[in-house]
Amino acid sequence: MLATDVMSRPVLTVRDDETVEQAAAMLSHKNVTAAPVLDAEGELVGIVSERDLLRARVERWHENEDEPVAVTAKLVADVMTRNVVTLPGDAELSAVAEAMLRYNVHSVPIVDSQTEVTGIVCRHDLLRAYVRTDDTVLWDVQHRLDQYAGGRRAWTATVHDGVVEIDGSYVDDVERNVVEVLARTVSGVSRVMRPSGNFEP
Numbered sequence: 377m378l379a380t381d382v383m384s385r386p387v388l389t390v391r392d393d394e395t396v397e398q399a400a401a402m403l404s405h406k407n408v409t410a411a412p413v414l415d416a417e418g419e420l421v422g423i424v425s426e427r428d429l430l431r432a433r434v435e436r437w438h439e440n441e442d443e444p445v446a447v448t449a450k451l452v453a454d455v456m457t458r459n460v461v462t463l464p465g466d467a468e469l470s471a472v473a474e475a476m477l478r479y480n481v482h483s484v485p486i487v488d489s490q491t492e493v494t495g496i497v498c499r500h501d502l503l504r505a506y507v508r509t510d511d512t513v514l515w516d517v518q519h520r521l522d523q524y525a526g527g528r529r530a531w532t533a534t535v536h537d538g539v540v541e542i543d544g545s546y547v548d549d550v551e552r553n554v555v556e557v558l559a560r561t562v563s564g565v566s567r568v569m570r571p572s573g574n575f576e577p
Contacts, residue, residue, distance in 0.1 A: 379472050380465035381563050382505045383486045383495030389414050392421055392453040399452050400429040410483040412493050413456045420493055422456035423483065431455065462487045465494060469505060472497050508564035510535040516562045517542075524558055531555060538566035 388411045390399045403411060403426055413422035432449035449455045461479045463472060465486050472484055476499060486495040514535040521531045521542070531544030540559045546552040559568045 377469045377505060377563065378465065379463055379467045379469065379484075379486050379497050380495065381561070382469065382501045383465070383497045384408075384501065385495040387412060387485070387493050387496050389493065390424060390452055391416070392451070392456065394452050396429055396432045396449055396452065396455065399424060400426075403429065409498060410496070412460070412485045412496065413452055414493075418492075420460060420462070420485065420487070420491065422453070422458045423460050423481075423485065424452050424456040425482065428455040428457070457481075460485060462491070463497075464488070469502060473502055476502075505563050510537065513538065513540070513562060513564040517559045517565065520558045520562065521555060524554070533559065535565075538564060540565055540568045542568070 388402065388406050388408050390402060390411050390413055392413050392415050399411070403409070410423055410425040412420055413424050415421045432455040461475050461481050462485050463475060465488065467486075475484055476482065483496055483498045485493050486497060488494050514533060517533045517535065517540055521533060522529060525531070531542050534541050534543075540562075542555060542559060544555075546555070556568050556570070559565060
C-alpha cells in the first residue's frame with residue numbers, strides 16, 4: 377500500500393500569520409490533530425499540532441529581561457515545527473512509518489512533484505490500514521462495485537488475507553479491467569485476482 381491510499385484529503389492547512397486561537401479553533405472544529413502550515417505564497421513552511429497550540433497557551437518566562445516577563449505565543453509561526461518531514465504519494469506505508477519513528481513525528485504531509493501538499497498521513501491512518509480485517513475490506517470492495525453497477529449487485533467479491541476475488545458477468549474486457557482497478561484501490565487489499573466470469577451476450 378502507498379501513502380496515497382490512506383492519506384487524508386483534502387488537506388486542512390493553516391497560515392503562518394494566523395493566530396494561535398484561530399488555528400486551534402480550526403483544528404478542533406475539523407477534528408484533526410495536525411495541519412501543514414503555508415505562508416502567504418502558499419509554500420509549505422511548517423506543521424502545527426494540537427500539542428503545539430496547547431503549549432502556546434501556557435505562559436513562559438522571558439529570561440532576557442531584567443525581570444521575568446510572562447510571554448505567550450500569538451501566531452502559528454511562533455509555535456509551528458519548521459523542519460517538516462514530507463514524502464511523495466507513491467511512498468510505501470513502511471517508509472511513512474519509518475519516517476515517523478525516525479523523526480518522532482505523528483503526521484507526514486504528502487507532496488507532489490511541485491512540493492504542493494496533496495494529503496497528510498497521521499499515525500491513526502497507518503494503524504487503521506494495518507488492522508483492517510478481511511470483513512472490513514470486503515465491505516469496502518463490495519460497496520464500490522455496487523456503486524459502479526448503479527446500486528445493484530452485479531459482482532460478488534470475496535476476501536481472504538487481503539486477496540480479493542470477484543465473480544460476475546461483464547459487458548467486455550474494459551469493464552472487467554475497471555472492476556479490477558476499483559477493487560485494487562481499496563485500502564487493505566494486497567492483491568486482486570483476475571476477475572472471473574463470462575461476458576454478457
